[in-house]
Amino acid sequence: MRNLFALLWKNQFLVLFLLLLGVSLFLLSRSYSYHGSLAYNTTSDLSGGAFSTYSNITDYLSLKAENDLLAEENATLRNVLLSSFLQTDTQYVYRDSLYRYIPTKIVSNTVTKRNNFILVNKGAKHGIEKEMGVISPRGIVGVVVGVSDNYSTIMSMLHQNMRISARIKNSGQLVNVIWDELDYLYGTVIDIPSHIQLKIGDSIITSGNSLIFPEGIMIGEIQSHQIDGNKNLSKATLRYNTDFNSVRHLYIIENLMKTEQDSLINKLSTSNE
Numbered sequence: 001m002r003n004l005f006a007l008l009w010k011n012q013f014l015v016l017f018l019l020l021l022g023v024s025l026f027l028l029s030r031s032y033s034y035h036g037s038l039a040y041n042t043t044s045d046l047s048g049g050a051f052s053t054y055s056n057i058t059d060y061l062s063l064k065a066e067n068d069l070l071a072e073e074n075a076t077l078r079n080v081l082l083s084s085f086l087q088t089d090t091q092y093v094y095r096d097s098l099y100r101y102i103p104t105k106i107v108s109n110t111v112t113k114r115n116n117f118i119l120v121n122k123g124a125k126h127g128i129e130k131e132m133g134v135i136s137p138r139g140i141v142g143v144v145v146g147v148s149d150n151y152s153t154i155m156s157m158l159h160q161n162m163r164i165s166a167r168i169k170n171s172g173q174l175v176n177v178i179w180d181e182l183d184y185l186y187g188t189v190i191d192i193p194s195h196i197q198l199k200i201g202d203s204i205i206t207s208g209n210s211l212i213f214p215e216g217i218m219i220g221e222i223q224s225h226q227i228d229g230n231k232n233l234s235k236a237t238l239r240y241n242t243d244f245n246s247v248r249h250l251y252i253i254e255n256l257m258k259t260e261q262d263s264l265i266n267k268l269s270t271s272n273e
Contacts (some may be wrong), residue, residue: 139241
């Protein structure tokens with residue numbers, strides 16, 4: 001302590017100068033609004049930057065929960081779309097529920113194999129059954145082929161046995177979509193009548209004929225159209241609307257009228273035998 005006092009006494013003029021300088025700066029910041037605001041803004045910038053960084057970190061950590069919540073909200077909105085209802089009486093506009101959308105999250109997914117499958121985190125306990133259609137926020141994904149209590153397996157569009165009934169949006173012409181087994185970004189439109197001329201960018205949508213998918217779900221857009229003058233049917237390349245390599249959240253579609261529809265179809269098939 002004695003040494004400290006000795007040091008301060010030795011440098012008394014420097015200590016006095018620093019003390020007076022500090023008092024002057026304090027009085028100056030209090031006297032003029034500009035200087036006061038400058039000091040306040042400097043402090044605000046520092047604290048604001050710290051809080052902003054903290055906010056960004058917490059936002060990132062809560063991103064998973066936010067995405068799950070968003071998927072639930074999107075499913076709710078899809079469930080009230082006009083396409084989710086069947087109008088059974090045009091006079092009274094009575095609408096029966098036709099489709100229900102169940103939000104799910106991908107657990108595992110492949111895109112580079114000849115036959116690709118997707119595993120999601122919901123199963124029989126959540127009302128999922130085989131032969132339900134699956135879509136992403138951007139378009140068609142595949143069909144459920146396996147179900148356990150808590151998980152479901154989906155045969156994606158990237159499978160050699162996948163064949164989807166579709167329409168050309170502009171003309172309403174029925175076609176089919178398969179995978180060319182080459183690139184997860186592209187599929188093939190087949191059974192195109194020779195008189196149909198497709199342009200780059202033409203949309204291909206679900207036909208609604210399969211009882212699995214509602215009509216009008218996006219499948220993809222035409223990239224090129226190959227016409228063979230010697231054949232009645234042609235094919236085209238389309239780019240899938242769904243990016244199968246980056247998609248995370250899916251919606252499984254339950255057709256609430258499927259049992260009734262299948263019953264009528266089976267009766268019709270039996271009567272024609």
